[in-house]
Amino acid sequence: MKIAVASGKGGTGKTTIAASLAVALAEQGAKISCLDCDVEAPNAHIFLQPAFDQSKEVTLQIPEVNTELCAGCGRCAKVCEFNAIIVFGSDPLVFPKLCHGCGSCTLVCPEHAISEIPRPLGLLESGPAMQGINFAHGVLSVGEPLAVPVISQLKKWAAPTASEITILDSPPGSSCPVVESLRGADYVILVTEPTPFGLHDLKLALQLTQELDLPAGVILNRDGIGDDGVEKYCEAGGLPILMRIPFERQIGAGIAQGKTLVEIHPEYLQHFQDLYQLILTLIPANQGAR
Amino acid sequence: MKQLVILSGKGGTGKTSVTAALAQLASSGEHPLRTVLADADVDAANLELLLAPVIQEKHTFIGGKTAIIDPQLCGQCGTCKSVCRFDAVIETDEGFHIDPIACEGCGACVYQCPAETIRMEPEVAGQWFKSGSKFGPLFHAALTPAQENSGKLVSLVKEQAKQHAIKDGADLTLVDGPPGIGCAVISAISGADLALIVSEPTAAGVHDMKRVLDIAKQFSVPVFVCINKADIYLEGADSIEAFCQQNGIEVIGRIPFDPAVTEAMVQGQTVINYNADAPASAALIGIWQEILKKINNHSKES
Numbered sequence A: 001m002k003i004a005v006a007s008g009k010g011g012t013g014k015t016t017i018a019a020s021l022a023v024a025l026a027e028q029g030a031k032i033s034c035l036d037c038d039v040e041a042p043n044a045h046i047f048l049q050p051a052f053d054q055s056k057e058v059t060l061q062i063p064e065v066n067t068e069l070c071a072g073c074g075r076c077a078k079v080c081e082f083n084a085i086i087v088f089g090s091d092p093l094v095f096p097k098l099c100h101g102c103g104s105c106t107l108v109c110p111e112h113a114i115s116e117i118p119r120p121l122g123l124l125e126s127g128p129a130m131q132g133i134n135f136a137h138g139v140l141s142v143g144e145p146l147a148v149p150v151i152s153q154l155k156k157w158a159a160p161t162a163s164e165i166t167i168l169d170s171p172p173g174s175s176c177p178v179v180e181s182l183r184g185a186d187y188v189i190l191v192t193e194p195t196p197f198g199l200h201d202l203k204l205a206l207q208l209t210q211e212l213d214l215p216a217g218v219i220l221n222r223d224g225i226g227d228d229g230v231e232k233y234c235e236a237g238g239l240p241i242l243m244r245i246p247f248e249r250q251i252g253a254g255i256a257q258g259k260t261l262v263e264i265h266p267e268y269l270q271h272f273q274d275l276y277q278l279i280l281t282l283i284p285a286n287q288g289a290r
Numbered sequence B: 001m002k003q004l005v006i007l008s009g010k011g012g013t014g015k016t017s018v019t020a021a022l023a024q025l026a027s028s029g030e031h032p033l034r035t036v037l038a039d040a041d042v043d044a045a046n047l048e049l050l051l052a053p054v055i056q057e058k059h060t061f062i063g064g065k066t067a068i069i070d071p072q073l074c075g076q077c078g079t080c081k082s083v084c085r086f087d088a089v090i091e092t093d094e095g096f097h098i099d100p101i102a103c104e105g106c107g108a109c110v111y112q113c114p115a116e117t118i119r120m121e122p123e124v125a126g127q128w129f130k131s132g133s134k135f136g137p138l139f140h141a142a143l144t145p146a147q148e149n150s151g152k153l154v155s156l157v158k159e160q161a162k163q164h165a166i167k168d169g170a171d172l173t174l175v176d177g178p179p180g181i182g183c184a185v186i187s188a189i190s191g192a193d194l195a196l197i198v199s200e201p202t203a204a205g206v207h208d209m210k211r212v213l214d215i216a217k218q219f220s221v222p223v224f225v226c227i228n229k230a231d232i233y234l235e236g237a238d239s240i241e242a243f244c245q246q247n248g249i250e251v252i253g254r255i256p257f258d259p260a261v262t263e264a265m266v267q268g269q270t271v272i273n274y275n276a277d278a279p280a281s282a283a284l285i286g287i288w289q290e291i292l293k294k295i296n297n298h299s300k301e302s
Helices: A014-027 A044-048 A075-079 A104-108 A148-157 A176-182 A196-211 A229-237 A249-256 A268-282 B015-027 B079-083 B108-112 B150-168 B183-189 B203-218 B234-246 B259-266 B279-301
Strands: A002-006 A032-036 A054-065 A085-088 A091-094 A114-128 A134-140 A165-169 A187-192 A216-223 A241-246 B002-007 B035-039 B054-069 B089-092 B095-098 B118-132 B138-143 B172-176 B194-199 B223-227 B251-254
Touching (some): A002 A014, A014 A032, A014 A044, A014 A187, A014 A268, A044 A134, A044 B203, A054 A148, A075 A085, A075 A104, A104 B108, A114 A148, A134 A148, A148 A176, A176 A196, A187 A196, A187 A268, A196 A216, A196 A229, A196 B259, A216 A229, B002 B015, B002 B183, B002 B203, B002 B279, B015 B035, B015 B172, B015 B259, B035 B150, B054 B095, B054 B150, B079 B089, B079 B095, B079 B108, B108 B118, B118 B150, B138 B150, B150 B172, B183 B203, B203 B223, B203 B234, B223 B234, B234 B251, B251 B279, B259 B279
Parallel strands (some): A002 A187, A032 A134, A032 A165, A187 A216, B002 B172, B002 B194, B035 B138, B035 B172, B194 B223, B223 B251
Antiparallel strands (some): A054 A114, A114 A134, B054 B118, B089 B095, B118 B138
16 A cells, blocks of 8 residues: 655645654554655655665666767767767767766667766665654755656665555655656645645646546645635545644644654544545555556 | 845745745835846746736747657567666557656657657647736746656746846846755756745754755855744754854844735735735845845845
């Protein structure tokens, strides 16, 4: 079972909810793994306090040209869709940060002059966290543009066993890093807040889950601030509101210190366990089979 | 013309509410600046919700390309599947086809297909707009959900804003940035003269602020910080100030948590417009004065 926690808008409470859900289910004795896929701004470790005992560098295979073999034909530059390799005169020039690691240049070089070398993009780390949660996250190195390979390698590296419940903490937004995080999920929790910004970005995130054909429901965080736009939208579209978390300064202060909702208000232990049972009833029977 | 980009690392710290308030403060008062606005958060473009823009121009954004297999000509050899590093080639009973969402647009399959049955087609990945607003022209965009190339769209929006600002003799371009530190943020900070980081006094906010400060350093963009919702956790705000002081980064103000910010958002207004006397507005007015000094100093230096 894989549950992803996503949102269009940033800062709606994705990480708080992912961490709280993981803790509540682990308390019940379930085998839980939690993957923080927000590799640009990874924060779930702050809440779950893992002791990292394994790590792996994330690399991308980029071309290296053997200039002795290169005939200067320029085929490599011609096929590169990302302008990551150009040919002036005879020696091709590689721009590592533009390279997507597709390997097309390597394959087309008639002289077999291109080999590939790993270029570091970031780091994967894993280890046991509170309540025996198997925790893993990816950390994109500062200055690196490509988050997607870090997310995809994280998901392969920390591949959980089928018996586990996996909670995936997704990055904000609605573009490729979110797609990579949600791929393969059985259910998506969309966290939003009842404001015009929250509604605008919820619509985009929902469009993305529909594009990926994933079932989704909403958690309304900071309930009570703002307006009723999100509520009306969910009602009109038959989108289930799974849970409401009221706006409270005490909750805000607790989260600021890296506490899960279960630690701030113990009754959330039951709320999150109920949330999981509710989600189980909302996953279409054929979902996992695809 | 100076370009100021507003970033945060962590999402939801208040970048857009701050940008909208600064846009109003910059373009009003005794010595208004000619201001151009750019919303560089193309995944979740919200600045328009506070500025009531009137769209003047609408353009299609072609992101990348997507591979398409011609099923009539396909010889079912599977070469495409073996060369694709993005798991975008799917094999079904009906043969091979490309998952457009997974396709990176690299074209490796096109060149390797022995039957030459794969072609690349440009993909419409969103739209960008030029609009008029009360506080200056606004350049903004909408990336189609599940699309790639948000960095490319950010660059395009910023370039359009810059060209307009130069042509118009504008004093300032304000860029509302995206969260994170990846490609969209790199596109947003490239070429900026100054960066304002909107932080919040949470453990996650501080963690991500440090990463975005490192980005600013790598790009040699002078950076300063304001602390939003500062009174939610005062110890956190104090530790941000201490960290910034140690690292030679100026904190130019604290904005208290203020319901007026959300109330203004519900009304589709800036907080300054909604209630200029609200505590958040007062703090933002002070912050704008500090930014104005930075802009003037920067102009003298360069």
